[in-house]
Each structure stands twice: as structure tokens, then as C-alpha cells.
Amino acid sequence: MPPLKELPTRPEPARRSKLNRRQALSLLATGMASSLAACSKPDEHILPYVKMPERIVPGEPLKFATTLGLAGIGRGVIVTAIDGRPIKVEGNPRHPGSLGATDVFAEAAVLSLYDPDRSRTILRDGAIASREALQGALVNQLADARNRQGDGLRLLTSRTTSPTVLRQIDALLQTFPAAAWHAYEPTDDDNARGGSQLAYGRPLDAVADLAKARVIVALDADPIGHGPDQIRHGRGFAMGRSEANSFSRLYCLESAFTLTGAKADERLALTPDAIERFAMSLAGQLGAARGASELPDRQRELLRKISADLSAHRGEAVVMVGPTMSAEVHALAHWINAQINAPVRLIEPIDRTPSGKQAATLEQLAGDLVAGRVRQLIIIGANPVYDAPADLQFAARVQRAPFRLHMGEYVDETAALATWHVPQHHPLEAWSDLRASDGTASIVQPLIRPLYGSYGVHELLAWLTGEQDASAYDLVRQTWQGTASGDFETWWQRALHDGLIADTSAAAIAPAAPPLPAMPSAEAQDAPAGDITLVLRPDPSLWDGSFANNAWLQECPKPLTKQVWGNALALHPEDAAKLGVASGDIVTIGAGDRRLEVPVLTEPGSAIGVGMLTLGAGRHKAGAIGDGVGANAYALRSAEHRWRIAGVSVKPTRRREPILTTQNVVRTPDDVRELYPLYQLGHTPAAAASDDTPSLMPRTVRSSDGHAWAMVIDTSVCIGCNACVVSCQSENNVPVVGPEQIAMGRDMHWMRIDVYDHGAATGLPLGFQPVPCMHCEHAPCEPVCPVAASVHDHEGLNGQVYNRCIGTRFCEANCPYKVRRFNFFGYADGEEYANLGADSYRGQKNPEVSVRARGVMEKCTYCVQRISAARRSAERDNRPLGPDEVRTACQNACPTRAISFGDLNQPAAAINHGKADPRHYALLGHLGTRPRTTYLADLRNPAPSPEERT
Structure with a gap:
């Protein structure tokens, strides 16, 4: 009898196969060969396990530095691999793009690696083809292009900062001088480049240092929101909020809520047109010839505060503008930043070829397709059929090119319309290089041999220039041969070890102060009411x-x-x-x-x-x-x-259509005030509150080995980015349940981030509060468990014995924090959502953490496996554990370092500084549960009124 399911699963859409029997058998053979190849002997010399290779111990983790890109920008990471399987991504503290932290996209990269839906083989018109057939077709097409000097050859890529890719594109354009290179990034801010063009006469990239800014003004910008620079900006924002005597102030004017607006000290919701008029008025306050003449009272008051703060903090203030603003407003921001000497570094664009060539636009490519000027179209790492602007009608126009080759990780919307498709390596399978937003270069090195029959972007570009047997490893090394000082091999090993190439950040440019840009009429009106x-x-x-x-x-x-x-x-x-x-x-x-x-x-x-x-x-x-x-x-x-x-x-x-949510934003005023205390700078409590709640339980639960693990979370710098949530999921094998189960309220995340609304509609703050298990010393979940599955372990942690749990859920009912999760189905044991039961996904599982079965309660464990590993390491070295030697997965992921973890019994541990902070409090502390996870109250720095200034 098949297992019963409470809810129907999402039906798979009917698909009509286009393969005949011969093609199906060929696909089966190719898939088997690809899967075996991933586990086969690599090309380099290796040793059998009867004679143990150096550094390789079965089951012991190894860490390698590499780089992951987002929108073409590199963020340095350190990837943990066990027995050759990458299982966890963490930040590289040496890299300026990650600073030792991650974001949700870096954390999730390891799951994408094992995705069974990734492209597995070369396709021609949807049918399996060989590499030899592809190269033969390329030879014919390139011969035609060579006869025409490249006229008709077009290359379309996503934005790339890879020095090797850009070098290869340069070589391709030299070989085919009449060819053209186009680049398209759907999240790119073209207005930002246009603004620098207006301000300085050439496109420049602006790199702001928020750590040096005492005043930050965001005009429909989201610098600490998700994106390539979130980690760097988030860390800078947190550093600026660390000292009371130099506590930064964040102003935000935005059209829709962002993470930056949620953390702002002063926020105002306006339409984009109104924000542009405000920017012109701000320029007028700072010395521009004119500005908007009339503003509503609330805007006029905020304008006085911002202009006073910018004038008082020259050299320590910055204005940032978002993509909804016009190029003229971006140019205006450059003018304002020049007036106040903002901590902004201007650099040459990092996505140009060594000869200075800049990619043409997607609109130009669409025009060429319509005009019939494209004979061969090569698309690498882009999906314009899905994400191009609708008015370009790219799906129809792309089919006008007789030869269309697409390289990507998936057979996506663009691949479906290509004559040839080439599977692309996952970043954790490839050799390459990338630059951070400040220009710092780093090497991308593979953690595993390709799982499927995929190829690298460097190999394909080499094929286009006639190098049939070039390897990505050699091509990347060739790029940096002339850069190394001294012995190249020594330099190369150092670059791989450190995860970045030293002294490669872009040189700052000091152009003349920009003129005030020509602006549209200051009296422009908002859109008609009702629109x-x-x-x-x-x-x-x-x-x-x-x-x-x-x-x-x-x-x-x-x-x-x-x-x-x-x-x-x-x-x-x-x-x-x-x-x-x-x-x-x-x-x-x-x-x-x-x-x-x-x-x-x-x-x-x-x-x-x-x-x-x-x-x-x-x-x-x-x-x-x-x-x-x-x-x-x-x-x-x-x-x-x-x-x-x-x-x-x-x-x-x-x-x-029901909106699927995992929880609600807390908006009830009484609950907000009680659960999420918020103070203004200078009005914090004199001393941390002490817990003197009467109890029959002992004051402190003492562990047998002297450790007292605890966590403190600083809500004033938590930006709600979810990096900790996905990091916990990756580290602890937390399952995905799917939309049907989410609709039943059965999400499985071990950590959630509660959101508290103090009155955002009226300009008051929004707050984020990460909530893992509280690890209560007087835990309400423990006495109600009939089989003692919920217990305090020998180190004082609130543990969960999975193989003892019988699923009564009494502990969940008794937990006031609602942080326990119950496996209603075998989410990791035969009842997975969609394709999550595929064998390939097993490669991501952390062997240090058990995979829980149906009918078991689970929760945060303070990454007890990391505590155990650190203890074993200390015992091997015959030394005590260091004060901050153990770091949890959520702690390592946090861009702002909002999470502290350590041993309360070690006075030097950072955790004790947090416990002594006047803002320290326990969530629902009046219940007497004595949680080991506690918080620092949110702290904001609103601008004083003009009367208060005087």
C-alpha cells in the first residue's frame, strides 16, 4: 500500500517527448557516462586510499578558497568539502567583497551544484549531439565569419569582470574585426553609468565606503539590500553604528520598502518623481543655482535636517541614488558628493577589455537582428529570451540569426530557441577569475570535477579563436603570467591559498569637480491622482x-x-x-x-x-x-x-490566490513594544536588566565540562538579509517542504527572522529579530517530553535526541518561542518535494549532522557538531578551547556581525561583552525560562529638530 499523503502534490505538467527510441537510448547512455565521469579518476596523478594522499582523511573536511559571482561581481568564499563533495560555503575574510561573510546567493550555490535539472550534454535542435559535431559546425561557421572579417558574428554575454574572459574577448575581436560584443545584465543600473557620463564626461564606477560615513542619504537606493555589494555595504553600515560618539545616521527616501529603509533613522515614503524634486532641492540647499521651490512641510523639515547634517559632516557624508532615479539625478549625486568630499572612490569600469573596449547594448543587438545583420549569434551565460525588456521582442528576433549557440547551466528559455546548446560548468566546477566591485581580482578554482558533460566559458571562447584543445586552467594562468613577481608557481599557490590577488584593486581617479547637471523643470508634478x-x-x-x-x-x-x-x-x-x-x-x-x-x-x-x-x-x-x-x-x-x-x-x-508566507509581520503596538525594544541614541538604559524572576529551578544549570554556551544578537545592526537562515539550512541539512506544506504552516527553518513594525506608514522604524532556539536553562520543553528526547546535554545545551523522539509534539506546544519544527512527512526520506529526492542532492548533505526522519521534532542545536569538532581539536593539541574558537554557521554568515556566540565561563569571550551591554534583554524574559540566546535592543539615531540643535 503506498504511503498516505495529507495533501496532493503539485501535478507534473504533461510533456510530449520529441525523442525517438534511438535518441532516448543515446540520452540514457550519455547520462550514465556523465554521472560516472564525475566520480572517475581525474586527469592529474592521484594515489589510491591504500596509500593515503597527503591531507586527505576520509570524513575530515578540507577548505578551499574560491570566488562566486553575482551580476558579474566576485565575492570571495571558502568552501568546505568532505571526501571531494562541496557541502558548505562561508566568506573569505581576506576578500574585500565578502569580508568573511556571505549572502543567501553564495550560501545556496552549493545546492545548485547538485541540481539534477542542470544541463548535461550538448544539444542540437533539442537532440543530443557530440562535441566533435559541435566543433565541426563551429569550424564551418567561423570560416564564413573569417571570410567576412567577422561581419555578422555577434557575441552576447552577461556582465563579466573576469580578466581572462575579457582578454579572450579582446583576442576574438582582433581575429574578427567586424564582429561585435554585446553584454546584458538584467539588474544593471544603466542610469548610474549615464549619470557619471553626464558628470565627468565618461562612465565611471563609484565605490562608497559606508564605514567612513557618519551621514548616509539614500535616494530610492538600497545599499544594504540584496546585491553584489550587500556584504561590503552591510559591514560598513554596522561599523559606523558601533561607537556612540560617532554613531552614523541613515536617511532614506524611497518609493517602496527596502532593507535600507527598514534600518533608517529617518525614512520618508515618496513617489519617484517627488524624490527627484527633493534631490534638486537638496542641491539648492548645498549651493546649486536653483532647486525645487516648494515642498510639503514634512519634506521641507527633512530637507533642513539632511542639508544641515551633510554640511556639518564634510568628508564623512555620502549621498547614494538608486536605479529608479534618472541619469540626471545620478549626476546630481556626483555633484553633491564632490561638494561634501564624500568617502567615494571613482574608478574606471571593471568590465572592459584590456584594450578598453566596452560592450555594446542588448538594444543594439536587437536592432541588428531585425535588420538581418546577424549570421552567427553566440550567447554565453545570458537568458535574454526570459529577461530582456518586453518591447525588444527578443524571442522572435533571436530566431532571425541562422546560427544560434547558447551556453548556460540550464536548458532555459533562450536555450530552447538555440540551434546549439552547450552545458556550462557550475562555478564550483570551473577555473576562472573575477573582480570585486573595487577591482580586486581573485581566482575561481574548482572544488569538484564536473558532475555532467559541461564545459567552461574559457574553453568555448578558445574554440571561437581556433584553439580546440585549450584548457581553462592554462588560460587563466596565462592571464596572470606577467603579473607575478618572482617565481610564478609560488605566486600562483599564494593566490589560490589567499583567495585573492594582492594589490589588484582599481586605482582611484580624481577628476575635476563635476559641473551642476542640467535638470528637468523643478516644478514637475507627480503623476495624476489615481495612477x-x-x-x-x-x-x-x-x-x-x-x-x-x-x-x-x-x-x-x-x-x-x-x-x-x-x-x-x-x-x-x-x-x-x-x-x-x-x-x-x-x-x-x-x-x-x-x-x-x-x-x-x-x-x-x-x-x-x-x-x-x-x-x-x-x-x-x-x-x-x-x-x-x-x-x-x-x-x-x-x-x-x-x-x-x-x-x-x-x-x-x-x-x-493565497499569498504563501511563513509568518506575519508583528504590527500590534503592545506586542511590538514588549518583544522588540527600541531606543534612541543617548536614551539607553543605564545598566543591563537582571533576571530576578522567582523560580524553583536552580539559578544556573552547570555543565559537567565547565562550558556555558550562549548567543547574543544585536538587533541594531541586523539587516534581515536571511544569510543566517540559509546558512543554517545548508549546515544542518534542514529540508525544504514545498508550497503545499508552507500553506499548512509547516515550514522547517531552524532560524526565523521576526519583523516588528513600529509604524512604518508614519515613518517609524521596522526591526529585525533573528530567532533560533533559545536554549533555555529552565526549558519548558524538557519536563513535558514523555521519553526525555528534549534534554540538557553535558555542556548545558538544550539538546534534542532524534532517535528517541516519538513525535508527541508536547515540547512544541510548551515552547513559548515556537522554534521547534516537526517532520510531518519524510521530507528527506522518500517524500521530498518535486525533484529533491534525486540522488545528486545527497552529495550536499553534511555528514556531521543526522538527516531526520518523519515523525521527529527538530530545532537549532547551536551547531553542536562545530562545538564537538573544536573540542576534539583542542584535545588533540592538549590545550583548552579558545574564547571565541567555536563559531556557528549563522554567526559566520552574518554580513554585519550581529551574532555573537561563545562560552560564558570564559571572561575574555566576546559574548560576555554583549551580556554586559545596557541594551541587553531576554525575549519573553518575564516567563523565567532563562534563555541562553539573548538580544541587544535596537538603537536608532534620528536627527534632532532645528530647535534641539540650537
Whole structure:
């Protein structure tokens, strides 16, 4: 009898196979060969385990430095591998792009590596083909291109900063001088480059140092939100909030809620047009010839505060502008930053070839396709059929190229329309190099042989120039041969060990002070009443859609709404009421002749008259996880208006679709004040509150070996980014349950981030509070367990004995913090969602943590496996554990270092400094549970009024 299921699983769409019997058998043989190749003997000399290779011990982890990219920008990471299997990603403290931390995309990269939906073999018109057949076709096509000097040859890539790729593109363009290289990044901010062009006469990249900024002004910008620079900006923001005598102040004017707005000391929700007028008025206050003449009272008051702060903190203040702002406003920000000597470094763009060539645009490629000027189109690492602006009609135009070759990790929407598809290596399988946003270069080295029959981007570019047998390893080394000082092999080993190439950051440029840019009329009016301005943003979980088939990220709650498995149109409650819709109602968004249906989610922090929708959903060729999830916001985009579309229509359809969320934002005033204390700078308690709650239990539970593990979380610098949530999932084999189970309230995350709204609609702050298991000394879960599965272990931790648990769930009912998770199904044992039961996913599992079965309660363990490993290491060395030697997965992931963990019995441990902080408090401390996980209250620094200044 098959196992019973309480809920039906999502039905698989019917698919009609286009393969005949011969092709099917060929596919089977190729798949078997590919899977065996991943475990086969590598090309280099190895030793059998009868004679143990150096450094290799079965079951013992090894760590390697490499680099992961996001939107072409490199972030240095250290990847843990066990028995040749990469299982965990952590930040590289030496790398300026990661500073020892991670984000959700870096953490989830290890799951994408084992995705069974990744492309496995070369395809020609959807049928399996050999490498020899591909190279033969390339020889013929390149001969034709060579006869025409490259006329008709077009190369389209995503944005890349790889010095080796850019060197190879240079060589390709020299071989085919009439060819053209185009680059397209769907999340790129073209207005930022346009702004620097207006300000300085050439495109420049601005690298802001938030650690040196005492005043930060964000004009519809989200510097600490998800993106390539989130880790660097988040760390700088946290460093600026560490000392009371130099505590920074963050102003944010934005059209829709962002993480930056949530952490702002002063926030105001405005339409994008109103923010542009405010920027002009700010320039007028700082000496510009003119500015907007009239502002409403609230804006005028905020303008006085900001202009006074910027003037008082010259050299320590910065203005940042987001992609919804016009190029003129970006240029205006350059002018303001020059006036106040902002801590911003201007550098040459890091995505140009060594000869200085800059990629042409996707719009130019679309025009060439329409005109019939493209004979051979090579697309590498891009998916424009899915994410190109809708008015370019790229799906129709791309088919006008007779020869279309696509390289990517998946047979995606673009691959489906290509004549040839080449599977691309995952970043953890490839040799390459990348630059951080400041220009620092680092090597990308593989952690594992390719699992499938994939190829590297360097190999394909070499094929295009006639090098049939070039290896990525040799090509990357050739790039850096002339850079090394002294012996190259010694230099190379050092670069691989450190995870970056020293002294490669881009040189700062000191151009002349920019002139005040020509601005549109200062008296411009907002859109007519009743119209909605649509603001588009990258998705905080799926980014641009390239992570759509990653189950961890699909089930990762969006920080501000807690939505999972989909996206929704965020509207202010007043706008929703005018339209007659509520959360969960499906509406039709119209922008010109483009239409999209999407559910509504009311968001009090949005500006009235603004709707916000995230990109990255609505895929139909993503894979078993990502297909059919959410609405494709790219369908509303145009080449001219990529981030802001004015005057869209929103019409109810009278249909509903439930919004899947893992929890609710806490908005009840009494609960917010009690559960999430918030202070203003200078008004914190004189001393930390002591717990004197009467109890019959002993004051302190003493462990047998003298350790007292505890955690303190500083909510004032927590930015709600979810890096800790996904890191915990990766480290502890936390399962994904799927949308049906989420709808039943059965999410399995061991750590959640509660959101507290102090009144965002009226400009008050939003706060984030990470909540793992509290590890209570007087744990309510322990006395109610009939089989003593919930116990204190020998080190004083609140442990969970999985093989003893019988699933009564009494402990869950008795836990006031609701941090325990119950396996209603065999999420890791035969009842996985979609394709998560595939054998390949087993390669990611951490062997140090048991995989729990159905009917078992599980929860945060303070990464007890890491505690055990550190203890064993100390015992081998015959030494005591260091004060901060044990670091949990969530602690390592945190970009702002908000999480501290350590031994309370060691006075030198950082955890004791947190416990002594006046802001220290215990969540629900009045219950007398004496939790080992405690918090530091949020601290904000609002600007004083003019009267208070005087």
C-alpha cells in the first residue's frame, strides 16, 4: 500500500517527448557516462586510499578558497568539502567583497551544484549531439565569419569582470574585426553609468565606503539590500553604528520598502518623481543655482535636517541614488558628493577589455537582428529570451540569426530557441577569475570535477579563436603570467591559498569637480491622482531569476513580507482600498500594450501611488523547482523604462490566490513594544536588566565540562538579509517542504527572522529579530517530553535526541518561542518535494549532522557538531578551547556581525561583552525560562529638530 499523503502534490505538467527510441537510448547512455565521469579518476596523478594522499582523511573536511559571482561581481568564499563533495560555503575574510561573510546567493550555490535539472550534454535542435559535431559546425561557421572579417558574428554575454574572459574577448575581436560584443545584465543600473557620463564626461564606477560615513542619504537606493555589494555595504553600515560618539545616521527616501529603509533613522515614503524634486532641492540647499521651490512641510523639515547634517559632516557624508532615479539625478549625486568630499572612490569600469573596449547594448543587438545583420549569434551565460525588456521582442528576433549557440547551466528559455546548446560548468566546477566591485581580482578554482558533460566559458571562447584543445586552467594562468613577481608557481599557490590577488584593486581617479547637471523643470508634478507608478526590484530570494530552480531560495522568506514560492504586487493599503482589492486578490497590471496578472500584497510602508513588483519569477524553463512559480515582471519592462513605469493600470480580476508566507509581520503596538525594544541614541538604559524572576529551578544549570554556551544578537545592526537562515539550512541539512506544506504552516527553518513594525506608514522604524532556539536553562520543553528526547546535554545545551523522539509534539506546544519544527512527512526520506529526492542532492548533505526522519521534532542545536569538532581539536593539541574558537554557521554568515556566540565561563569571550551591554534583554524574559540566546535592543539615531540643535 503506498504511503498516505495529507495533501496532493503539485501535478507534473504533461510533456510530449520529441525523442525517438534511438535518441532516448543515446540520452540514457550519455547520462550514465556523465554521472560516472564525475566520480572517475581525474586527469592529474592521484594515489589510491591504500596509500593515503597527503591531507586527505576520509570524513575530515578540507577548505578551499574560491570566488562566486553575482551580476558579474566576485565575492570571495571558502568552501568546505568532505571526501571531494562541496557541502558548505562561508566568506573569505581576506576578500574585500565578502569580508568573511556571505549572502543567501553564495550560501545556496552549493545546492545548485547538485541540481539534477542542470544541463548535461550538448544539444542540437533539442537532440543530443557530440562535441566533435559541435566543433565541426563551429569550424564551418567561423570560416564564413573569417571570410567576412567577422561581419555578422555577434557575441552576447552577461556582465563579466573576469580578466581572462575579457582578454579572450579582446583576442576574438582582433581575429574578427567586424564582429561585435554585446553584454546584458538584467539588474544593471544603466542610469548610474549615464549619470557619471553626464558628470565627468565618461562612465565611471563609484565605490562608497559606508564605514567612513557618519551621514548616509539614500535616494530610492538600497545599499544594504540584496546585491553584489550587500556584504561590503552591510559591514560598513554596522561599523559606523558601533561607537556612540560617532554613531552614523541613515536617511532614506524611497518609493517602496527596502532593507535600507527598514534600518533608517529617518525614512520618508515618496513617489519617484517627488524624490527627484527633493534631490534638486537638496542641491539648492548645498549651493546649486536653483532647486525645487516648494515642498510639503514634512519634506521641507527633512530637507533642513539632511542639508544641515551633510554640511556639518564634510568628508564623512555620502549621498547614494538608486536605479529608479534618472541619469540626471545620478549626476546630481556626483555633484553633491564632490561638494561634501564624500568617502567615494571613482574608478574606471571593471568590465572592459584590456584594450578598453566596452560592450555594446542588448538594444543594439536587437536592432541588428531585425535588420538581418546577424549570421552567427553566440550567447554565453545570458537568458535574454526570459529577461530582456518586453518591447525588444527578443524571442522572435533571436530566431532571425541562422546560427544560434547558447551556453548556460540550464536548458532555459533562450536555450530552447538555440540551434546549439552547450552545458556550462557550475562555478564550483570551473577555473576562472573575477573582480570585486573595487577591482580586486581573485581566482575561481574548482572544488569538484564536473558532475555532467559541461564545459567552461574559457574553453568555448578558445574554440571561437581556433584553439580546440585549450584548457581553462592554462588560460587563466596565462592571464596572470606577467603579473607575478618572482617565481610564478609560488605566486600562483599564494593566490589560490589567499583567495585573492594582492594589490589588484582599481586605482582611484580624481577628476575635476563635476559641473551642476542640467535638470528637468523643478516644478514637475507627480503623476495624476489615481495612477500607479510601478517600481521593479530584483527579488531578494531569486535575484534576476537565475536562482529560480534553487529550492532553498524559493522557500527563503522575503525579508519584508515573509512571502515564499512566488511574488506579489505590493500596494499601500489606501491604494488597495481605492481599487477594491485586498491581499491575495489577483489584479491585471497594464503598461502600454503589455499585461500581467499577479496577486496583491498590501504594504503600509509603500508610498501612496506606487506599486512594487520583484523580478525573477514566472519562469517556464527553469526546472522542476522553478517552473510556473510567480509572475514574470520582465513582461512589463521596456528598454527605456527598466525600473520605473509610470501610469500603469491596475484592474481587479475578482479571483484570488493565497499569498504563501511563513509568518506575519508583528504590527500590534503592545506586542511590538514588549518583544522588540527600541531606543534612541543617548536614551539607553543605564545598566543591563537582571533576571530576578522567582523560580524553583536552580539559578544556573552547570555543565559537567565547565562550558556555558550562549548567543547574543544585536538587533541594531541586523539587516534581515536571511544569510543566517540559509546558512543554517545548508549546515544542518534542514529540508525544504514545498508550497503545499508552507500553506499548512509547516515550514522547517531552524532560524526565523521576526519583523516588528513600529509604524512604518508614519515613518517609524521596522526591526529585525533573528530567532533560533533559545536554549533555555529552565526549558519548558524538557519536563513535558514523555521519553526525555528534549534534554540538557553535558555542556548545558538544550539538546534534542532524534532517535528517541516519538513525535508527541508536547515540547512544541510548551515552547513559548515556537522554534521547534516537526517532520510531518519524510521530507528527506522518500517524500521530498518535486525533484529533491534525486540522488545528486545527497552529495550536499553534511555528514556531521543526522538527516531526520518523519515523525521527529527538530530545532537549532547551536551547531553542536562545530562545538564537538573544536573540542576534539583542542584535545588533540592538549590545550583548552579558545574564547571565541567555536563559531556557528549563522554567526559566520552574518554580513554585519550581529551574532555573537561563545562560552560564558570564559571572561575574555566576546559574548560576555554583549551580556554586559545596557541594551541587553531576554525575549519573553518575564516567563523565567532563562534563555541562553539573548538580544541587544535596537538603537536608532534620528536627527534632532532645528530647535534641539540650537
